[in-house]
Amino acid sequence: MPAHISGVMHAGPSPVWLPYPDDVNALMPSLWSRHAVKGADGVLRIAGHRVDELAAQYGSPLYLLDIEDLQERARGFVADFAAAFAAIGTSARSYYAGKALLTTKIAGWVAESGMGIDCCSYGELLTARAAGVDPAGVGLHGNNKSDAEIALALDWGIGRIVVDSLAEIDRVDRLAAARGVRARVMVRVTVGVEAHTHDFIATAHEDQKFGLSLTTGAAHEAAARIVAADNLELLGFHSHIGSQIFDKAGFEIAAARIAQLRAEVQSTHGVGVPEIDLGGGFGMRYTSQDTPIPTAQMAEQLAAVISRVCAEAQTDLPVVSFEPGRSIIGPAVCTLYTVGTVKPVTTDTGIRTYVSVDGGMSDNVRTALYDADYSCTLASRASAAQPVVVRVVGKHCESGDIVVRDEYLPADVRAGDLVAVPGTGAYCRPLASNYNMALRPGILGVAPDGVQWVLEPETYVQLFAADPGMRNAIHDN
Known part of the structure; x- marks a missing residue:
């Protein structure tokens, strides 16, 4: 309702x-x-x-932040996902979703706990930089990035830019060329998953502002443009199905479609695509009616999903990254x-x-x-x-x-x-x-x-x- x-x-x-x-x-x-x-x-x-x-x-x-609780949750997420994906023969990376709540101190605490920072604005990039976060562990998101945001990301040398449109691919290529650098990019993919959450925080169905569609072929075209560009490196594919998610079903569908896309791009273009990102959206408990899955259990379930869908797609295992925000800072x-x-x-x-x-x-x-x-x-x-x-x-x-x-x-x-x-x-x-x-x-x-x-x-x-x-x-x- x-x-x-x-x-x-x-x-x-x-x-x-x-x-x-x-x-x-x-x-x-x-x-x-x-x-x-x-x-x-x-x-x-x-x-x-x-x-x-x-x-x-x-x-x-007054907002009261339990500092040790934040650090314990961040360290626990990193450890649980690292262990689960090591068990299937690959690795997992964790990026804190700065949009949930970001200050210099919070950025520093989660970085010390082993997480990167996912940013989606000029201000968030500045905050992470001021906190002394390693730029290699920083990503930039957004469906309408300005040239100033892209330029700051390139000048600082962040680890990845998640491109959200075909036009943006050309802009990142141009701005990277002007700086004599090669930008590492991921493609935000609309995988067509209807997450069971509020309409305003469901982000993987077709009729919304984020991503490039698998259905229309836009995601494949984006990959082809990046492979052909002189100043871009295709790091991987990114999906985010929504927020406040309490089961693996949506992630399972998204992972299967992303794995198939990755296999097709690697085969068609003869390039390696080392990483996929399944986003965040892990739910937390606000009231007694909420039933989030414990982090270690969710990690094991998602690792099993990745192992299975990559086997079905007959492709190698990628590095898999995740972007928790709410589940880390919320409680x-x-x-x-x-x-x-x-x-x-x-x-x-x-x-x-x-x-x-x-x-x-x-x-x-x-x-x-x-x-x-x-x-x-x-x-x-x-x-x-x-x-x-x-x-x-x-x-x-x-x-x-x-x-x-x-x-x-x-x-x-x-x-x-x-x-x-x-x-x-x-x-x-x-x-x-x-x-x-x-x-x-x-x-x-x-x-x-x-x-x-x-x-x-x-x-x-x-x-x-x-x-x-x-x-x-x-x-x-």
């Missing part, structure tokens, strides 16, 4: 997937970073730090809010309790944009009150400004309480806005030995910097 404005007629009992809690104060560990716990006092602690103390010092809304972050108004609303089917917080769609638009679901917990105290289903909403002038559509909180939730929402690391801060002239929150990294700003909170001076009439009207404290 597409996203829609909430109203009285949509109120009612809890959804069937939402379990009644045995203890409304307890955390469901699988929804939170690995170092998130609650004490007997009901206060949420991340890596040993009390969130009530963090809120008192740093304010709210490592939670968002901390302060409760303001609590409003019971009488409806045709009962009472809906609206819990308003000091953020909303300006720091997490995914509920409105993708009809996404989130969980939450009372983070600043324990409560003996009975659980009630609430709707956590923001402070913006939209009925669709919903943070958590349905979750159990104690019936005595009140103004001044802290509510924490897990799983907000991916696509929340990158999609954040200044709607209603809200300030975008900072990201505070927490570790057992201390805290640090990963991204500082926005100020009103920064917010109004582009408005000439406001330059002398506001001063930050």
Whole structure:
């Protein structure tokens, strides 16, 4: 169902997937970073730090990044996929999808964990470069790359450019020739897979902006152009079927079609095509209804798929690369809010309790944009009150400004309480806005030995910097 404005007629009992809690104060560990716990006092602690103390010092809304959790997930992904593909006689490469959330510190941490960085803009390239990431482990994506983005990628010497159109092939060739370099390129292929996900994040069906179609022959033509170009090297083929994927079926179809394309190109043109990329999109758990496959199990399943489809295509095994983003950064972050108004609303089917917080769609638009679901917990105290289903909403002038559509909180939730929402690391801060002239929150990294700003909170001076009439009207404290 597409996203829609909430109203009285949509109120009612809890959804069937939402379990009644045995203890409304307890955390469901699988929804939170690995170092998130609650004490007997009901206060949420991340890596040993009390969130009530963090809120008192740093304010709210506030993104809290569990640094060690991020590093552990990145290292685990690299190790699991390397082991699974070594077992079938090839290797796997891992690229962190920077679009999920990228700062210099995050880029540095994932690079130290063994991942490359997948970028899709000039700003993301600059961030990875400033973080000291090895350019050989950087890729550039995008369906409408500017000459400036391609030039920066070539001048920095990144490992690969994923071309998305026939016209782009000619532009990369021209810009590479002007620099006297040979660009390593992959072809983004539309493989015709309908991933079981939201329409806005499904990216491998035919009628959308990404890639070159297998069906029409555009992917084959792209390969032929690259092989014939003087300044390009065909590194391989790339596919991405979508995001928040919970099974191997879509990857299996994509892998088979990519393997067949690779075999045909190698045979037709007499060249080696060393690599294929199956993209990312590995799902994470936002609520109890989500069932992601453990990384090691997914790696083994995909390695078996690659072994089989390459045997069927009668071709050698390629190096296989992947681009996880959400599954690496998503669970490592939670968002901390302060409760303001609590409003019971009488409806045709009962009472809906609206819990308003000091953020909303300006720091997490995914509920409105993708009809996404989130969980939450009372983070600043324990409560003996009975659980009630609430709707956590923001402070913006939209009925669709919903943070958590349905979750159990104690019936005595009140103004001044802290509510924490897990799983907000991916696509929340990158999609954040200044709607209603809200300030975008900072990201505070927490570790057992201390805290640090990963991204500082926005100020009103920064917010109004582009408005000439406001330059002398506001001063930050």
